[in-house]
Amino acid sequence: MKDFKSLGLAEPLLASLRQANYAAPTPIQAKVIPLVIEGSDLLAIAQTGTGKTAAFALPVLHRLAKDRRAAPHGGCRVLVLAPTRELAAQIGESFRVYGRHLGFAVATIFGGVSPRPPRQALARGVDVLVATPGRLIDHIRAGDAKLDKTEILVIDEADQMLDLGFVRDMRRIVSELPLRRQTLFFSATMPAAVSRIAAAFLNSPKRVSAAPIGTTADRISQRVIHVRGDRKRACLDELIAANNGARTLIFTRTKRGADKVAQHLATSGLRVAAIHGNKSQNQRERILKAFRNAAIDILIATDIAARGIDIDGIQHVINYELPDVPEAYVHRIGRTARAGASGHATSLCGSSERRQLREIEKLTRQTIKSEVHTEGVSETGTLTAQAAQPAPGKPAPKTKQAATGKSGSNGHWWERATPKAQRGKSAPHGRRRSARATAP
Ligand code: AMP
Secondary structure (H helix, E strand, O other): OOOOHHHOOOHHHHHHHHHOOOOOOOHHHHHHHHHHHOOOOEEEEOOOOOOHHHHHHHHHHHHHHHOOOOOOOOOEEEEEEOOOHHHHHHHHHHHHHHOOOOOOOEEEEOOOOOOHHHHHHHHHOEEEEEEOHHHHHHHHHOOOOOOOOOOEEEEOOHHHHHHOOOHHHHHHHHHOOOOOOEEEEEEOOOOHHHHHHHHHHOOOOEEEEOOOOOOOOOOEEEEEEEOOHHHHHHHHHHHHHHOOOOOEEEEOOOHHHHHHHHHHHHOOOOOEEEEOOOOOHHHHHHHHHHHHOOOOOEEEEOHHHHOOOOOOOOOEEEEOOOOOOHHHHHHHHOOOOOOOOOEEEEEEEOHHHHHHHHHHHHHHOOOOEEEEEEOOEEEEOOHHHHHHOOOOOOOOOOHHHHHHOOOEOOEOHHHHHOOHHHOOOOOOHHHHHHHHHOOO
């Protein structure tokens, strides 16, 4: 197995890695670091949790250290673009941690905070600038940021950047950069639109990937629970009760949904908080810190707010609703099983979400183990197996519907597994009590 020294990194970086207790490079680091050191452009497919931030930050810092020169006034030597403020802040922090013995100036630019500190830092000149595209454009327009001396451009989470509609901003920013530069391009997935952008920005790139396109991390055990929409809360209560206080991240599709789930769980006395785009930067940082410090056990998030959240020890990711874009599933479940740990991902799939599930399975090239939620229990097995052998006391499915999984006028057969009389009621008392028992 390679070690960091054999990858050619300078001693001050090796010292930081010892302090960070990184024993050996991750696979993506072993591939990427030598290529960046030799000056190649790079097209990398890597998901969060693979160690990709260090994969670019370490060799970039190495290159800056090998060719020391003053940072340009009003500009930067290295520009890193990231889709969200949380991710930009984390990348900036990684550069500071890995570069702690090198004395480089690192600045971050993102919305929701005062533009004055980055403006002042830029005036002095920064070695590494980490920015979200929108706010960087504001600085360019205001004349604070001049990028014509930038030596290295890193684009992180390019697919998310496109999803968030940053493509024009990215093109505008890249047009400000010199043509002679090194460009490193990272994306968790590589749909055609991302490939096109990569082709426009990169010059004869070397290609690497940490995992095949769209595959989900091996260490995550995944399952999907088919559950009627109005039983999702009860199903969630059961999952949380069975969690034994595990650190859990719950995804919802909308901000309102995140608040509603948070309110629901809080009434059981659980330590929860929701994070989404309507929260101020201060609130978001406070909530993330509380989750990191285990002051709260359950975080409910929307896709955008959760992007780039780097918190070790998330044991369980629950998709309360399936995402509209299948790639988001890969990002979501990648929040668990980070840095070598293992984790669980459970997705609640209502009858209206079958299409999303099919697309996720197509993208990840797997059939996710499925269960059918009935009152208080989840019965393991595929839908077809369930259909062939209905649980005792449950109505037998109509053969055609069961075999095809298509709904008749009364809805899907698995939705009718719950006796009518019990519909709309909360989870069994024993379950509810145990949900409370996990509360502090
Ligand atoms: P990333 O994929 O960049 O979001 O990194 C995921 C996590 O892995 C972060 O918490 C890093 O601090 C950690 N990490 C990165 N590289 C290593 C390594 N070589 N050894 C141990 N942990 C690492």
